[in-house]
Amino acid sequence: MNALSTPETIESLDIHEITDPLTPWNTIVWNDPVNLMSYVTYVFQSYFGFTEGEAERRMLLVHNEGRAVVATGSREEMERHAEAMHDFGLWATVSKANE
């Protein structure tokens, strides 16, 4: 008998309520018309530890493309980064990395 032919065990799992542990999450910072480019670069450098060049590259992504991924990892960790960005007054969101 093939185990795959007994799907009953699956039915008890609500797939909308669980998080696929293999799918990472992103913290995304969005463009806004208020924050200075120098400030966004400073935050990326001081908080995430990016080099000046890398911080500037991501700041320009935010500025030109409207958003940039600043971190990838577990959902909990990405929420912590988003909260830290809100502390700095940057608008950050959390989403699945493949969305």
Place this chain on the structure above:
Amino acid sequence: MKKFRRDASGRLTARFEAREAELLRRLARDTTQILTASRGPIIEHEDPALKRLLPDAYPDDPEASAEFRRFTADGLAERKVRNSKSLIDGLGENAGVRVSVVLDDQAAQAWLRTLTDIRLILAARLGIERDGDVGFRGTADSFRRSIEYQWVGYVQESLIRALNAQPKQ
């Protein structure tokens, strides 16, 4: 204003004219007031300024957003209030006199964040929503606010430059 600079001990110093110091105190008090009004069960805010200070972490998922807010909004608001108090402390309460401020790293971080919050609030009041917006300027009030918005940006830029500078040997 005399711009921020790092002194030999690494601290950040600047000097504000009496009316500039008074303006910063008033804007910091406004920030505290807006954030204190947010206390209680924070579900969703009508005030666009508050919405920008405590933004949605999951714009496409109201449930996850509410959950995130439940766990973070109070702490976030509390830290922001503390930052604005740090700015008022740094300036002192003496109205009508020129103020020299001396900030250590921790105070400088608080100033940096609260200057941002002040600008976010002014921008929300001015209706600045996308790059290039200059905001409402039709009334005396909005014109004054728009000048304040630009000036606080200047103060912040000066602080960022000083923070990026190496301590003088």
